[in-house]
Amino acid sequence: MVELLLIGCGKMGRALLDGIISSGAVDASEVAVVEPGQAARDSLAAAYPEVAIADGPLAARTCIVATKPAQVPQVVRSLSPEPPELLISIAAGVPTAKLEEALAAPKAVVRAMPNTPGQIGMGVTAVCAGSNAGQSALEEAARLLGGLGAVVTVPEYQMDAVTAISGSGPAYLYYIVEAMVDAGIELGMSADLAAKLAVTTFAGSAELLARRNYDTRTLRLEVSSPGGTTIAATNAFDAAGVRAGIRAGVRACYERSAELGKD
Numbered sequence: 001m002v003e004l005l006l007i008g009c010g011k012m013g014r015a016l017l018d019g020i021i022s023s024g025a026v027d028a029s030e031v032a033v034v035e036p037g038q039a040a041r042d043s044l045a046a047a048y049p050e051v052a053i054a055d056g057p058l059a060a061r062t063c064i065v066a067t068k069p070a071q072v073p074q075v076v077r078s079l080s081p082e083p084p085e086l087l088i089s090i091a092a093g094v095p096t097a098k099l100e101e102a103l104a105a106p107k108a109v110v111r112a113m114p115n116t117p118g119q120i121g122m123g124v125t126a127v128c129a130g131s132n133a134g135q136s137a138l139e140e141a142a143r144l145l146g147g148l149g150a151v152v153t154v155p156e157y158q159m160d161a162v163t164a165i166s167g168s169g170p171a172y173l174y175y176i177v178e179a180m181v182d183a184g185i186e187l188g189m190s191a192d193l194a195a196k197l198a199v200t201t202f203a204g205s206a207e208l209l210a211r212r213n214y215d216t217r218t219l220r221l222e223v224s225s226p227g228g229t230t231i232a233a234t235n236a237f238d239a240a241g242v243r244a245g246i247r248a249g250v251r252a253c254y255e256r257s258a259e260l261g262k263d
Contacts, residue, residue, distance in 0.1 A: 002052065003030035004144070005060035005084065007075055009040055012090060013066035015119040019147020021048065026144070032058050062086040064144070069094050069260055076102035083107050086133075088141050090114055092163050093260025096130030096156060108137035113159060113167045118148030124166050125149065128156040160261070164254035172249065177202060 004026045006017055013035075021028050028050035034057060035041050041053050056078070057063075063084040067075055069091040076087065076099055083105040090112045099109045109130030117123040125145045129138050142151040154162060177198045184194025205219075212219055224230040237243065 001059040001061060002032045003027075003061050005032050005034065005054075005058055005063040006066060007034045007057065007063065008066035008068075008071075009033050009035040009044060010066065011116070011119065012114060013064075014040075014044075015116075015123075015148060016064060016066060016090075016114075016145070017044075017048070017051070019118070019121065020144055021051075023147040025147065032060065034058075060084050062088065062140070062144070065089045065091065067091065073098060073102040077104070080104055086110065086137055086140060088112055088144070092167060093160070093257045095159075095261045096128065096133075098261070100130055100132065106132050108133035110137055110141040111156065111159060112141060112145060113162045114145065114148050115166050115168075116170050121147065121149055123149035125151050126154045126159065126162040126166065127151060128154055128159055160254050160257040163257040164250045167257075168253045172246065173202065 004020065006013060009017060013033075017031070017033065020026050021031065028048055031048075031050075032052040032054045033044055034054050035044060044051065045053055052058075057075075059082040061084060063079060063086070065072055065075055065087070072089055072091045072094050076089075079087070080103070083103050084107065086108045087099060087103060088110045089099055092113065094111070096109045096111050099111065103109065110127055110133050111130070112125055112127045114125040115123045118125065125148055127138055127141050127145065138153055142153075145151050177195070180198040181191060181194040184197065185191055189197075209216065209219060220234075224234065
């Protein structure tokens, strides 16, 4: 029996593996990975010679499922007749009840929603407990997922909202940066310069916001002189319905996540 079985090693799965091993949460020799893609298998074998590359599920104390949501129930069912003591799924929209049903054993199940900045250890992951998972299971999940960045615990009914805010949130920011770069090009900048200005501004602003206790209004007003350039921009955003559009997008993401859980 291995300590940890990771099923699926795409971008998030690879980030999980990197974080778990680099943090020392589990020794590489105690980890096995199931990954169908041959190129990914070859890359993993080269990067982690001590990690076992398996053709199918193995007996493990803990299993992390990092496949596409539609594949999760079948993958979890394949873990029988030796189910893990702790099952962690990072699939969007798949509720713990469906995971428990597929597992067909009263084991601890934790549902998690990481985001892509976890690839550089700067993400945030929300976790929630299934009906058989206690505080110790949540703490173990947080220990394993901590290599991706911050970990927060939420009730399961909030997981679709988590998906809408932080799970898909990076794409919203990239979308805004793309629009800013397009605007910079229209104003005569090179694409590289516009991108550097926009990305550096976002990175610095996010850090300042965190240091100032997430006080968005105060920080926004600090750069919004009456009758000035920033006010002109935010007034144009309001006139174009930018705030309403972002809220509508987040709501659409939330509703789609909820739909996935019903499939």
